[in-house]
Structure formats: structure tokens, C-alpha cells
Amino acid sequence: MISQYNFTVASTDGTPVFSSQAYRLYAWLLSSLSPSHADALHAQGEHPISQFLRYDPSAKTTVWSVSLLNEMAHDLFAPILDTAETVSLHHGTILLQTKTHSAVKDAHDLILESRRRDVSRTTILFHSPASFKQAKRYVIFPQERLIVQSLINQWNRFVPEYPLDDPDAFQMLADGLRISDYALRSTGFRLKETVIPGFTGRLTIRSLLSPPLAELWSTLLSWAEYSGIGIKTTLGMGGVSIDTQQQDAAGG
Missing domain, CATH: 3.30.70.1890 (Alpha-Beta Plaits)
Structure with missing residues (x-):
């Protein structure tokens, strides 16, 4: 739900x-x-x-x-x-x-709706400061692998009925995505007495994925608008919206 x-x-x-x-x-x-x-x-x-x-x-x-x-x-x-x-x-x-x-939906609805989305070129808008953590250090520039990993981790936490647990597929997914354009700026997110380094702005990702992996990527993009991307999304970081060219699957 x-x-x-x-x-x-x-x-x-x-x-x-x-x-x-x-x-x-x-x-x-x-x-x-x-x-x-x-x-x-x-x-x-x-x-x-x-x-x-x-x-x-x-x-x-x-x-x-x-x-x-x-x-x-x-x-x-x-x-x-x-x-x-x-x-x-x-x-x-x-x-x-x-x-x-928004209308309450389950994960199955999200998966079905995602099949109608053309993800060959996707713009992700980061509205609130986003950041990643790797080897105990903050990463303040997005990478394809970090974006995919964040979305899959969030999905598996809260949608256990449709687990994503194929590491080879995840590697192929990350390898088939390319950040092609971006307009980002560094910023911080104040959390009590701490300022977490991060970024806001937009980036464009091009997909070179096979149709099955493109469907998975589309589902994760739909999920991103609910889950956010990166760390501390519960506390206000990593809020995003997705801009893709919509295409009716029946129309090709």
C-alpha cells in the first residue's frame, strides 16, 4: 500500500x-x-x-x-x-x-503503471538536498550505481512481497544507465547541530537497457517519487520528481 x-x-x-x-x-x-x-x-x-x-x-x-x-x-x-x-x-x-x-495503490499497480513509461531519457529533479554514503563517507555527486542501489534497498525494505534479489541483474541495470547531463549545486541539510553535505538540482539519465531491464528501471523510477533517493529520506532529504517522455505501450 x-x-x-x-x-x-x-x-x-x-x-x-x-x-x-x-x-x-x-x-x-x-x-x-x-x-x-x-x-x-x-x-x-x-x-x-x-x-x-x-x-x-x-x-x-x-x-x-x-x-x-x-x-x-x-x-x-x-x-x-x-x-x-x-x-x-x-x-x-x-x-x-x-x-x-494520491490514490492508494499497491506495488503491483506501480509495476503495471510503469510499463507505460518510456525511460530512454529520464530527468530526475532533486528538490531537497540528497546525499549518499559509501565507505563511511558522504558522496555528494550522484552515480548511476548509487542511485540504483538506493532505490533497490528502499524497495526491498518496504515491498517484501516483490523482492529484488538478483545482484547480476542489478549490475547490468547500473551498467546500462548513463548520466548524460546535469545541473547540480552543492548544499547542506541541517539536522539538529549537524549539516549533512549534499546536492540539489537535476540530472538526466539515458538508458541503454534491454526491454526487461528497462521495465525494472521504470518501476524503480516510479518508486523513487515515493521513496526518495539517497540517505535520510525519512527526515526530509532526497525528495525527487521524475520527468520522462510518456508513451502508451499499446501505441508502441
Whole structure:
């Protein structure tokens, strides 16, 4: 079960709502849980939620996107998100204004929808700071292998009914992708007293994949808009949207 909420947000005093405040919004979500629900979430270990803040320049608004990645996440967080109108934080109050909620779908729906997507050339827009970790060091430039690995790891955590567990296929998938263009800038994501190095912007990936692997890549791209890419997506990092040339499979 997968769905996404999008809220237009604003502070009551008119100050900007920055991407790093997503961490505080997530802390508010946790504080809104009942003790029994908080214990259930803690027992699971991995938190089945991804969320981030992004600025929409065309509408001149800030949007809070919250993705619920499995049934537990819906049971715990959907009642809170369905009814909340304000968020009280230490530094002020955030108004949750216009709300949209995507149709709830399961992984099978996501796989079927992905077959209609042409992924020969894909642009990934990184709206909130993204980063990877390799050999205990932050990696602040995206690589094809790191993107694929991040998406597969997230998928296997939260979609166990459709496991992706063929390392040879993953290697062929990464080998068949090429970053062909990018416009990125380095930035940091403030998390309490720490600033995590990362990047925002866009990159374009060209696919040289066989049809079966192209379908897998398409599914992972659809998943990316819910799961995010990279580290700490639960706390507000790695929020993305995907831009591909849509093509109806029936039309060739």
C-alpha cells in the first residue's frame, strides 16, 4: 500500500519554510502518535515513510510531500494527516493549507503503471538536498550505481512481497544507465547541530537497457517519487520528481 500527501504550507508569521524544517515536521508526526503506535513503529526499526519540503516557483508556494510506503504507515499516519490543519513547532506554527492525497495503490499497480513509461531519457529533479554514503563517507555527486542501489534497498525494505534479489541483474541495470547531463549545486541539510553535505538540482539519465531491464528501471523510477533517493529520506532529504517522455505501450 503506497500513497502520497501533498500540502501547501506557510508559517503564520510569514517567514520562509526551508527544506531542513522537514525534520521538525517529521518529529511532529511522531509526537502525534499514541504511545502504543509509537512503540509499534520503534519495533519495526525502519520507518516506512518518506517526506520532504520543496519550493514551487511557478506557484510561489512551499509544498510538504509525505509518502506512506506500507500498510503500517497508513494505519499510523493517515489519520493524523487527514485531519491536521496546523503544526506547532518550537519556533512557530506551520499552516497546512491546500491538501491533495494520491490514490492508494499497491506495488503491483506501480509495476503495471510503469510499463507505460518510456525511460530512454529520464530527468530526475532533486528538490531537497540528497546525499549518499559509501565507505563511511558522504558522496555528494550522484552515480548511476548509487542511485540504483538506493532505490533497490528502499524497495526491498518496504515491498517484501516483490523482492529484488538478483545482484547480476542489478549490475547490468547500473551498467546500462548513463548520466548524460546535469545541473547540480552543492548544499547542506541541517539536522539538529549537524549539516549533512549534499546536492540539489537535476540530472538526466539515458538508458541503454534491454526491454526487461528497462521495465525494472521504470518501476524503480516510479518508486523513487515515493521513496526518495539517497540517505535520510525519512527526515526530509532526497525528495525527487521524475520527468520522462510518456508513451502508451499499446501505441508502441
